[in-house]
Amino acid sequence: AQKVTQAQTEISVVEKEDVTLDCVYETRDTTYYLFWYKQPPSGELVFLIRRNSFDEQNEISGRYSWNFQKSTSSFNFTITASQVVDSAVYFCALSEEGTGNQFYFGTGTSLTVIP
Amino acid sequence: GAGVSQSPSNKVTEKGKDVELRCDPISGHTALYWYRQSLGQGLEFLIYFQGNSAPDKSGLPSDRFSAERTGGSVSTLTIQRTQQEDSAVYLCASSRLTGAGPSQPQHFGDGTRLSIL
Numbered sequence: 001a002q003k004v005t006q007a008q009t010e011i012s013v014v015e016k017e018d019v020t021l022d023c024v025y026e027t028r029d030t031t032y033y034l035f036w037y038k039q040p041p042s043g044e045l046v047f048l049i050r051r052n053s054f055d056e057q058n059e060i061s062g063r064y065s066w067n068f069q070k071s072t073s074s075f076n077f078t079i080t081a082s083q084v085v086d087s088a089v090y091f092c093a094l095s096e097e098g099t100g101n102q103f104y105f106g107t108g109t110s111l112t113v114i115p
Numbered sequence: 116g117a118g119v120s121q122s123p124s125n126k127v128t129e130k131g132k133d134v135e136l137r138c139d140p141i142s143g144h145t146a147l148y149w150y151r152q153s154l155g156q157g158l159e160f161l162i163y164f165q166g167n168s169a170p171d172k173s174g175l176p177s178d179r180f181s182a183e184r185t186g187g188s189v190s191t192l193t194i195q196r197t198q199q200e201d202s203a204v205y206l207c208a209s210s211r212l213t214g215a216g217p218s219q220p221q222h223f224g225d226g227t228r229l230s231i232l
Contacts, residue, residue, distance in 0.1 A: 102171055
């Protein structure tokens, strides 16, 4: 079974629109960590954020915000007022205390922001 | 400081040849990971190193794939008798290991784009 599901394969939005990228995870561990990465067309994956399972406080960083809800096993990512530079593939990932240092990545969501 | 360095950045080779991909992690990062990313696909986990040992080799697709790490630093991924389905971008990542479990983010290199003719 897929531990991290990103159901949205591709999303297109017009510049300045808000967009939410969904991430649903599956784990039996009580201690785990969730991550978001951005992969721009240039190819290199860039780390965006990490949350641990004990901290459900939502986080905002500029135009980026993350909504972590344990009740629905989701860790969604919202970009406000999207810009063309936000066009990239975004990956959600999970790591669990119980499985050593293995990381599980979702299949990614390709976001295209149209000018 | 320097990030994760991978070489070569591109490799084109004929089917049946052996290839060796290199990863130089961030200094001080004990954990090292290899992934494969096919065109338009997500990341496929291959192998993970903790220091020089590989606790998890479960992702290696076949016995044609092997990896080693020496001195707790540089790692090489070797693919023997390459097949066309091996064509992909091979990504390396490293992270610190702390007492807090797998909590540290991975830092990725630019990848090696491997094309098998």
